[in-house]
Amino acid sequence: MKKAISLVFISILALSASSLFAKDPKQIFSEWDKDKNGKLSLEELPRNARPNFKRVDTNQDGTISLAEHEAFLNRPRQPRRERPIPEGIKAFRNLPYAQTKNPRQTLDLFLPEKRAKDTLLPIIVYIHGGGWKNGSKESAMGKLAPYLATGSFAAASINYRLSGESIWPAQIHDCKAAIRWLKGNAKKHGFDPGRMAVWGNSAGGHLVAMLGVSGGVKALEGKLGEHLDQDSRISCVVDFCGPTHFLSMGKFPSNIDHDAPNSPESQLLGGALQENKKVARKASPITYVTKDDAPTLIVHGSKDPLVPFNQAEIFHKALTEAGVKTPFSGWKGWDMA
Known part of the structure; x- marks a missing residue:
């Protein structure tokens, strides 16, 4: 299992430059x-x-x-089409994981048609970014396809309710319900529920970090779906640029006023961060760090204009002090945005 986890860490880091989230328009303009x-x-x-x-x-x-x-x-565009599935990959689209008809509570599951070995596959689960208010599971295929092409991995991509529909903790409840659904259907699809890596960027990085530290936190489990007999623990985390401590984000340079009532974080919580400190702490992965957390690879650019680099540094420190394996790739000079 350790070998498979290490392979996930190394291979995802190797593709990191192609999986960064879209830049803020003002930041692009300033750079140009x-x-x-x-x-x-x-x-x-x-x-x-x-x-x-x-x-x-x-x-x-x-x-x-x-x-x-x-x-x-920001011009109106045609609805995003599902990316064509590369040859050799079998797709199961829009699977409901919460026993609802809400399209935001669905996932896509991908399996290689030809497996490298006749054994249960480890699975990579991708959670999209977008400030908790944009984005969708359809953005994952370009990131997951290289792993599926090896025949050595299964993969999934999760939708979750956005902040315009439901505030925290709906998002982590959805993600945990999706993890439980995957575990409950692992045998049917031939992947190993005990070798599950979660990978996300930006808001998705926050959610995968939360999955990594809250496997035993009942208050964050929710009661969604039919697989409540399954736990939501995962094997390892790949966190790209995820916020980890909401209350300190506004103390560092950023193109976003994170403490403002209309910031992505404030919209997620349903009110300005500094006026909702109790909720902000409960929504911050760093709050839940313990020695039994999942190994976590942290990738963050030192010049990230949106999520301060400090968010990666303090999370890495907290995990390390707790005794959690946590390789940290701090890319100097990269904005990772």
């Missing part, structure tokens, strides 16, 4: 605006963005303003 005049010229755009210059420059003045930039990125 080399002369800091508040406008983007054609020459300042990356080559792959230049073909859209005339579409974005709606007033045709030869430059792109922040308003034009944001309007283009």
Whole structure:
């Protein structure tokens, strides 16, 4: 089991650069605006963005303003289509894990058609980011496909209720219900419930970190689904840029005012962080760290403009002091956003 966990850690880290969450529009604009005049010229755009210059420059003045930039990125788009399944992968889509008809309480399960060995497979479970208010399980295939292609892993991707629909702790209740569902159906699909890695970025990083530290916390289990006889413990965690201590996020440089009533964290909790300190502590993974937590790989960029790098540092320290195996990849100079 240790060998399989190590393989998950190493291989996911190797693909880390391709699994980062989307940048905030203002951050993109600031990075591209080399002369800091508040406008983007054609020459300042990356080559792959230049073909859209005339579409974005709606007033045709030869430059792109922040308003034009944001309007283009936030323009109405066609609903996201399910990414085609690569050859050799069997997909089970939109499986309800909570005995409801809510599409936010479904998961996708993926199995290799040809297995490398005739044995139960370890499984990688991906939880999407998006500030707890955006995102979906459909974003996972590009990340999971390389592992499925080896024939050595099963994989799953989870939807959970977003903050616009339900506030905390609905999100962790959903994730734990999904884990229990997977364990309850492991034998049927030929994967090992005792070798389950969870991987998430940003808000998903927060949720996988919470899964890693709360396996024995009854208050966070919820009572969703038909597999309440299963526990929600997992084997290892891969946390990309996840918030871990909500009350300290506002103390460090960020493009987001995390303490503001409209911050992603405040929307998750249903009120401003500093006015809801008790709930904020209960929603922070660092609160639950104990020596029996799952091994946790932490990946975070030192210049992350959204989730302060300190969130990774303090979580790594807490896990280490508790005696939990926790490799830490702090990428200096990377924003990981």
